[in-house]
Amino acid sequence: MVESPPRQPALPRISALQRAWLEELGLDAPLLAPGLVPDDPPTVPSGRAARTGEATARVEDAGDHFIDVGPRHRAQRVGGHSAGADSRQRGGAEGEAWPRAAPAGELETLRRQVEQCRACGLCEGRSHAVFGEGVARAPDWMVVGEAPGDCDDRSGRPFQGEAGALLANMLSAVGIVADDQVYATNLVKCRPLGNRPPLPEEIAACLPYLRQQVVLLAPRLILAVGRVAAQTLTGSQSTLSQLRGRVHAFESPDGRQIPLVVTHHPASLLLQPQHKLDAWRDLVLARRAVR
Numbered sequence: 001m002v003e004s005p006p007r008q009p010a011l012p013r014i015s016a017l018q019r020a021w022l023e024e025l026g027l028d029a030p031l032l033a034p035g036l037v038p039d040d041p042p043t044v045p046s047g048r049a050a051r052t053g054e055a056t057a058r059v060e061d062a063g064d065h066f067i068d069v070g071p072r073h074r075a076q077r078v079g080g081h082s083a084g085a086d087s088r089q090r091g092g093a094e095g096e097a098w099p100r101a102a103p104a105g106e107l108e109t110l111r112r113q114v115e116q117c118r119a120c121g122l123c124e125g126r127s128h129a130v131f132g133e134g135v136a137r138a139p140d141w142m143v144v145g146e147a148p149g150d151c152d153d154r155s156g157r158p159f160q161g162e163a164g165a166l167l168a169n170m171l172s173a174v175g176i177v178a179d180d181q182v183y184a185t186n187l188v189k190c191r192p193l194g195n196r197p198p199l200p201e202e203i204a205a206c207l208p209y210l211r212q213q214v215v216l217l218a219p220r221l222i223l224a225v226g227r228v229a230a231q232t233l234t235g236s237q238s239t240l241s242q243l244r245g246r247v248h249a250f251e252s253p254d255g256r257q258i259p260l261v262v263t264h265h266p267a268s269l270l271l272q273p274q275h276k277l278d279a280w281r282d283l284v285l286a287r288r289a290v291r
Helices: 016-024 104-115 150-155 161-172 200-217 227-234 266-271 273-289
Strands: 058-060 076-078 081-083 141-145 182-186 221-225 248-251 257-263
Touching (some): 104 200, 141 200, 141 227, 150 161, 161 266, 200 227, 221 227, 221 273, 227 248, 257 273
Parallel strands (some): 141 182, 141 221, 221 257
């Protein structure tokens, strides 16, 4: 029996605010016109992204009700990282409380272990180990790339430079505020020289750190960006195009099933902007998976 291809999520209606965000991503009016219909006439100047904290955006799938895609909470900055509420009710018919994340001290202990790690040859060429940063307690989204780039290696921070700016705009386009709702990291914590993809043995050496990060952070959703991250976290050798378009489940070491969505890496989108509309679909899918 031939398996039918995964059904693509319906393109949503968009507000003028979201239209401005999408134009910031390079999805201009001619490209948007066939599938995305504005809720109201554009009132935000083209090419200027509005911050989601200034207004609540709305997304509507065909036949569904409008849903709020604005920030669910405001995280506090603690020790250079955002920390969400220690305990908060998550969505769902039964109003179950989301598991509490571990104390920040445990995450810092893991960070020090990563900074001292010499489990593979990548440590020889690094300027900094790039552990990750963002909301340190129960982030709404945990974004996982494949490896630090040159800017990341020099700064010690993930998703820097143009790729990082594009990622922030991508998230804003679906109402996710990176500073308040996201933790970002990579499969491997040290940059492969020449920005090559990490080798299987390098991923294997670093994967225990990532899995422990998942346990300590307790994210609501994981967004894997790029082929290597997608294949590693899904445990599949399928192509990125085959893995896109549906919600997978990542089993955390503590037994939780975490929704996992895969999409293009922002660095790849800078080189292949024709995939930006696919990335928008993926982020809409992810946003609806944890509403």
